[in-house]
Amino acid sequence: MHDLRMVREHIDALRAGMRRRGALEVLAPAIDRAVTLDKSRRDTIQAVEERKAARNAVSQQVGQRKRAGESADDLQQQSRALGDEIARLDRELAETERELSSILLELPNVTLDSVPGGGEESNVVVRTWGQPREGVRVEPHWEVGARLGLIDFERGAKISGSGFIVFRGAGARLVRSLMNLMLDVHTREHGYEEIWVPVVVNRASMIGTAQLPKFEEDMYALKDEDAFLIPTAEVPLTNLYRDEILPESELPKAMTAYSPCFRREAGAAGKDTRGLLRVHEFDKVELVRYATPETSGQQLELLTAHAEKILQLLQLPYRVVQLASGDTGFASAQTYDLEVFASGVGKWLEVSSCSNFTDFQARRANIRYKPADGGKPRFVHTLNGSGLAFPRIIAALLEHHQQPDGAIVVPEALRGYLGAERLT
């Protein structure tokens, strides 16, 4: 969410930001409307507060007279009239603020100046690691998974629906191993606090991290309560300190959590849905950091490196892609995608999206810190990234580490957890 001052004083920057996202045309009317509403909001506030001040003064006089045993009928009459006006103006104000905030909640963040303009075609590969296997025939993961009895797609679909996966045997153990490896590395080597979170969150949390209101149709909603299944542990982790003020000494704050993630993937039907590529429920270890505005840029580099470390340990070739403005997510100001190469599918698969949200989420979720120099509380900057998402990692493992004899070589770092060097 943007500061109202942005609308009032930096409207050109806001428009330019929307243009860089390629969204100005669609959003221009909303921005114009916000400007109008902001003006009328302030006018109404002035009018209503003036009357409230008058009423407070009159009421005090009533009190004085009554204590003196005098009648105050005339003043009460006056106060009642003011009260009626106040009620009317308050309703007007509430309506204005409701509309204004609904507009503000649906405007995306502005990307940083360092982010290239344009759409997906302007994304930049900033580095690659490892060597993709190309020109070799590799069995796709859904075939390997079925052949080795690691994944039971049919029964997953039977008990839950398409896009729900059953892992079994060494496959199930692989999921558990990935969880332990990632959490161990992030807590022991990267200094994150391990958190175990609820997977059901309330509406305020979903608004805080900006899944709502815009993406409600992508969320699994509970039927009897105003609550949702989390699409990522980002939601509970980032909202952990919602409506709180942290001392600056606690920054940067680093938290990690494993969680299942639930996504309806509305409108994505038929696109890259084969095997494990796009599913409705999956597992993920998430990294979240809070930082000061001055350090959030470096913090993003750090967080991205932490996610990359896992790919290196798994010996999977990957590339880091700096997303262009138009391809950057709604709440993000800057995003690096980590893409792993799956040699069976023959594609780069996104396994992590590392973002700096600047104060966009912090403003929605009201997460602030008290500066060490004693100044006014400021909004923190929030960052997060997957570290990493399991299904595509499993796909890449089953494809990249596949041997000519069809066996899968387990990367060194995973062997202790999995208790095997090869899957056959």
Next chain:
RNA sequence: GGACAGGUGGCCGAGUGGUUGAAGGCACCGGUCUCGAAAACCGGCAUACCGGUGAACCCGGUAUCGAGAGUUCGAAUCUCUCCCUGUCCGCCA
């Protein structure tokens, strides 16, 4: 799910329908004292929004005592609904 008891500032805690943004204490910050520290004493110490020239400082105003609605000239204080916490009972992994 049922029955009680509660939700007040960073924390503890007082609060009568009327100068209560809210006594008192703790914590914290500044000062006096001290060679230094402790103690003692003095002072300061919420947030958001609106306005006063844009910014800093400052000044004025409004709102905030779990949330919302109501009664009233006036609500932390009365009424209703909801949320949350505690205790007991029931149920349950």
